[in-house]
Amino acid sequence: MTIVTAPPELDKTDTSTRPRRSRARWIILAVLLVLCLLVVAPILVVVLNAFKTPADYASNGPLSIPESISFQGIVDFWERVDFTRKLLNSLVTALSVAVLGVLLSVLNAYALGIGRVRGRVWFLVFFLVANLLPQEVLVYPLYYISKALYLYDSPVAIIIIFTVIQSAFGTYLLSSVYDEFPRELLDAAAVDGAGKWRTLFGVVVPVSMPTLGVLFTFFFIWTWNEFFLPLIFLVSADNQTVPVALAVLQGDRLMDATATSASALVGILPAVLFFLIFQRTLTRGIAAGAIK
Amino acid sequence: MSQKRQGGYAPFLIPGIVASLAVIVVPLVMTVGISFTKWNGVTDPQWIGFDNYTRLFGDANFWGSFGHILLLIVAMAVIPTLLGLVLAAVLFDYVAKVVGDRWARILRSGFYLPQVLPVAVTGIVWVWILHPSYGALNRILDSIGLGSLGRDWLGDPDWALLSVMFVMIWFQLGYPVVMFMAGLQRIDPELYEAADLDGASWWQRFRAITVKLIRPELYVVLVTTTIAALKIFGQVYVLTKGGPSNATLVPSYFAWQNYFQKAQVGYGSAISTVLTVIIVILAFVFLRLQNRESAK
Structure with a gap:
């Protein structure tokens, strides 16, 4: 060579x-x-x-x-599986997780990155490890607990679980961003007599909006594409998300080549749409190390 | 002033701590605990010590599933990284400069597209393309007179894993391309100019400058793709369901089978625990290597 x-x-x-x-x-x-x-x-x-x-x-x-x-x-497939419903399920889940996940990440990162609370290194190690865990090692207890709480087969369980899982990543990333947050801005807010909450939502959040936008986009797309947990948790047809609905239908006797293509097309289109809308954010995010 | 800022931030961490305890810590500890029991998920679990683990190490399917993962690491981490390195370098400092930035961006998006589609959906597409009777691939082979090469790509035990590997290369390639192209933007163009003045060839430049300076991205890509390979579930579920005759069985699918099909929750938990330990060790080894590298 x-x-x-x-x-x-x-x-x-x-x-x-x-x-x-x-x-x-x-x-x-x-x-x-x-x-x-x-x-x-x-x-x-x-x-x-x-x-x-x-x-x-x-x-x-x-x-x-x-x-x-x-x-x-396409029309046959759409009507047969009530695709509007699956789209709505996916949209509600992905949006809720993106909003709540960013919020939770911000709160965590505010305490860890800016507040530098005691034991922050250990918290960061925890969030790093949490981010690495395979979902298989959490799934059975989560399944069992959600059944006990009557949350099984409900989007609520999926939203809660993914909010926490995604925010583990978000916390890790955002803490390192907030680590370098300009101190002058915080000092200025303190001089103005702003409390911690007002500083957070009046200064920190607006200033870090670009990063939060990246996180939001990633959480949304990741959750939209998630398969393992939704497959296990969303068993009834009314609750399924798009990927689960398509995977469950696979092998169905009615699914010939053209029906499969039609179903794949409607499954791919939303993702392609997000890709086109968020393309700039995505590439910027990947460059910033927002990766999974 | 900065003294005053030190205290009082702990309350902001409370929601995060509570949520993490409920969704991550407690289930994790429970799974490790369950791995020492025999449990069908309904009746009371029965403590059996390390029996699940001794059974695991004598189970051909367990070793088989980890063997398949090694090949999937080749398909998801090694090949995309090598290919991605070359593609990113060519796109960044050849296509972008000689043909135009626009083309480099369009090609990059093309390579990245499979990454943003739901894996379950692209899996369905591949199942159809690789289908033995009505699939597009065999039809194409037929029409160009190579019909004898056609086969049941996902149903033949000798070919199933290779087919899955191929799909995974397709799926994964765009990620290193995007990562490396982002890393290349950091490199000072003067370095390239200096190399050109010294009469360095493209290949020499590639090895001496490109590969060296995007080491951080190389590490990140290798860690994340290797871990993604260890966790693979969706593609296998949709493409082959671990079959035929376990030819494409992977640990997470193996665990899922034990949880939800065989009602062997203890055994499934043991598989998941082993997988988790491997992933965490691997991640920390990589981190150490990376730190040592950047300390140099």
């Missing part, structure tokens, strides 16, 4: 290599485009087939352009 394997200088501004450079440039771009297309291909195949009739699929296969745009598969 030494210099011998090195490709000819791609970036040198030597004019004599221009033709080779431009060819190399197109080859590299083409390879990247093909790779990227391969990554996106499964989604494209879904879009292509979601609008076909089963007969069209049977005779022309998965890669043909639909003979006519048919919304029948």
